[in-house]
Amino acid sequence: MKVLVLGVNHKTASVEIREKLAFNGPKLEEGIFALRKLPGVREAAVLSTCNRVELYTCVHNTPAAADHIKDFLSSFHGLARTEFEKALFVHNGEEAVRHVFRVSSSLDSMVVGEPQILGQIKDAFDFALGKKTTGVLLNKLMKKAISTAKRVRTETKIAENAVSISFAAVELARKIFTDLAGKSFMLLGAGEMAELAARHLMNNGVKDVMVVNRTYARGCELAQEFNGRPVKFEDFLHELVHADIIICSTGAPTYVLNKEQMHKVMKERKHRPVFIIDISVPRNIDPEINKLDNVYLYDVDDLQEVVDTNIHGRKLEAEKAEKIIDEEVDKFLRWMSSLQSVPTIVALRQKAEEIKTEEIEKLKGRLPGLDEEKLKAVEYMATAIINKLVHPPTVALKEDTEDRDELIAMIKKLYGINGEEE
Amino acid sequence: MGIEIYLFEFALTFYFAASIVSVLELFKSTKTSSRIMIALAVIGFLLHTSNVVARYVISGHIPIANLHEASSFFAWCIVLIFLFLEYRYKIGLLGSFIMPIVFLVMLSSSMLPRKMEPLAPVLQSYWLGVHTVLAFLGDAAFAMAFGVGIMYLLQEHYVKSKHLGGLFQRLPSLQILDEINYRLITIGFPLLTLAIITGALWAESAWGSYWRWDPKEVWSLITWFIYAVVLHVRLIGGWRGKRAAILSILGFLVVLFTFFGVNFILKSKHIF
Numbered sequence: 203m204k205v206l207v208l209g210v211n212h213k214t215a216s217v218e219i220r221e222k223l224a225f226n227g228p229k230l231e232e233g234i235f236a237l238r239k240l241p242g243v244r245e246a247a248v249l250s251t252c253n254r255v256e257l258y259t260c261v262h263n264t265p266a267a268a269d270h271i272k273d274f275l276s277s278f279h280g281l282a283r284t285e286f287e288k289a290l291f292v293h294n295g296e297e298a299v300r301h302v303f304r305v306s307s308s309l310d311s312m313v314v315g316e317p318q319i320l321g322q323i324k325d326a327f328d329f330a331l332g333k334k335t336t337g338v339l340l341n342k343l344m345k346k347a348i349s350t351a352k353r354v355r356t357e358t359k360i361a362e363n364a365v366s367i368s369f370a371a372v373e374l375a376r377k378i379f380t381d382l383a384g385k386s387f388m389l390l391g392a393g394e395m396a397e398l399a400a401r402h403l404m405n406n407g408v409k410d411v412m413v414v415n416r417t418y419a420r421g422c423e424l425a426q427e428f429n430g431r432p433v434k435f436e437d438f439l440h441e442l443v444h445a446d447i448i449i450c451s452t453g454a455p456t457y458v459l460n461k462e463q464m465h466k467v468m469k470e471r472k473h474r475p476v477f478i479i480d481i482s483v484p485r486n487i488d489p490e491i492n493k494l495d496n497v498y499l500y501d502v503d504d505l506q507e508v509v510d511t512n513i514h515g516r517k518l519e520a521e522k523a524e525k526i527i528d529e530e531v532d533k534f535l536r537w538m539s540s541l542q543s544v545p546t547i548v549a550l551r552q553k554a555e556e557i558k559t560e561e562i563e564k565l566k567g568r569l570p571g572l573d574e575e576k577l578k579a580v581e582y583m584a585t586a587i588i589n590k591l592v593h594p595p596t597v598a599l600k601e602d603t604e605d606r607d608e609l610i611a612m613i614k615k616l617y618g619i620n621g622e623e624e
Numbered sequence: 625m626g627i628e629i630y631l632f633e634f635a636l637t638f639y640f641a642a643s644i645v646s647v648l649e650l651f652k653s654t655k656t657s658s659r660i661m662i663a664l665a666v667i668g669f670l671l672h673t674s675n676v677v678a679r680y681v682i683s684g685h686i687p688i689a690n691l692h693e694a695s696s697f698f699a700w701c702i703v704l705i706f707l708f709l710e711y712r713y714k715i716g717l718l719g720s721f722i723m724p725i726v727f728l729v730m731l732s733s734s735m736l737p738r739k740m741e742p743l744a745p746v747l748q749s750y751w752l753g754v755h756t757v758l759a760f761l762g763d764a765a766f767a768m769a770f771g772v773g774i775m776y777l778l779q780e781h782y783v784k785s786k787h788l789g790g791l792f793q794r795l796p797s798l799q800i801l802d803e804i805n806y807r808l809i810t811i812g813f814p815l816l817t818l819a820i821i822t823g824a825l826w827a828e829s830a831w832g833s834y835w836r837w838d839p840k841e842v843w844s845l846i847t848w849f850i851y852a853v854v855l856h857v858r859l860i861g862g863w864r865g866k867r868a869a870i871l872s873i874l875g876f877l878v879v880l881f882t883f884f885g886v887n888f889i890l891k892s893k894h895i896f
Contacts, residue, residue: 508786
């Protein structure tokens, strides 16, 4: 049994592909059942957010299962394999575990340290748990992913990063506009970090909110969440005139706003200052726009730099976090291999039990006059003997040693157990 | 030496102390340091006010009759507006950009002849008070706009270049600097307009003609045009922020030339 993770995220795939592969609403339940029923897939969970679509599975044969899953994605989303295969990442075994831990600890996020991903992972696994598509392995993986994320959060300053980035954004907004209360704000696109920054702005008094999304329905959802009004993507240039603060995170592969368009907007709004935060990777707003008077454009790197001047040794914190993850991956793998010895232990015990019943039957044949009471005493003795004999190898198998694989093989050979692995 | 001289020297000393503290505040400021700066400025201002009153009592006319008195009164007006803004808006570091200007104006005033001479008959008119007070209050508003404009450009530079070090944290927001800059010009402009009108009326009663193409008059008119343009482009073309700040800085340089330059370089009927 191996952990296999397969999916796309903001680093590997454009927003178009991510959107096409997304498991939204009812698709999630349907998809998770279909995934679980694929040949060779024993456990399954699906994480689908704006920045990533990841399938977590436990499989017997990795390459074969990966192939099945790709076919499934293709047929489920009605997308040719060639369209998304290049953007797909596939991790198995140790790499898969590490990947899950890095995602939950927010080391894989667009803005390292943003806290929402942990909740999203929890939700994804809880959903799978509720649908009974997960088992021992993924349940443990989820628990460990959460505890690792918590360790990273408490033992390093990584989490401060995202918070500081949105604080930096608010601080900047305050140095451009005195009072944020009367300002209008446009959320262009969606995303973990964008929403976090949006919340921060709103906590600081911004009330008038416009939400633009390529998918209008999603925009409406978000608008409700932020108490704002949805704006159709086609209309956003029109509405831009009213926005004092813009947070952009559309994930489009090119610029959605260029200098000329912004110049027009500025004329229309009589050059009242605009603060634009472009969180998208790759950038969605032409950096040239910053050259316009009264337009202040910051992208993620700019904000990161602002934060870096405040927080020293962010790199050190990242290294610390990676170390924690290494430790936890190690622990998990050891637990997994201890799981491997379970079938051997069971087989060993079974073998002993078989010998016992066999021998007792033989005894009954040889000593027909044996009364119930004496037979029980003999049975008791036999059980005691096999227990005592089986105990030390059982302990040895359960023990966490490096040569466990060899041990398992040796015991199988010594006791004549046929290697039939679960 | 009369008491008014002492009052002047003390006021100058306090302004000097205030501007030293205000400059030090650029490097490190605390609540205490800004309180000390304001306290020094207030004491200086009270002494300065007493000096102006004393000169009025002694000479019997508005003490704006020579270049010394005029620049002293100019400084007084700047401090007046500064203290008002400080009281009203509590803008961080405003003093650091204003008090040194005040001190320099006072210093130049201290170096000019201070003798109180009887007023020439032509100047003996209530127009003197009205015209000069209006002119200097207007100029003082422009001086403040100059300081605020510099603060704006500095803060704008920090935000635009994304290097948020230096004074970024302590300088106020761009919006408020721009707003105050605009307000000051909307105060200064009508004052200057009225000063020019009262000047013309006074000239008519003293010399028989409203306008004589005196260099002072010409330069005042140039100043007036500059600020008229500042207001016009702001209201019509939406020239705010950086451009407005630059224009208000240029405007004040012209004000300074009109005030000092014209007297030293060009010949003018105006004593100041």
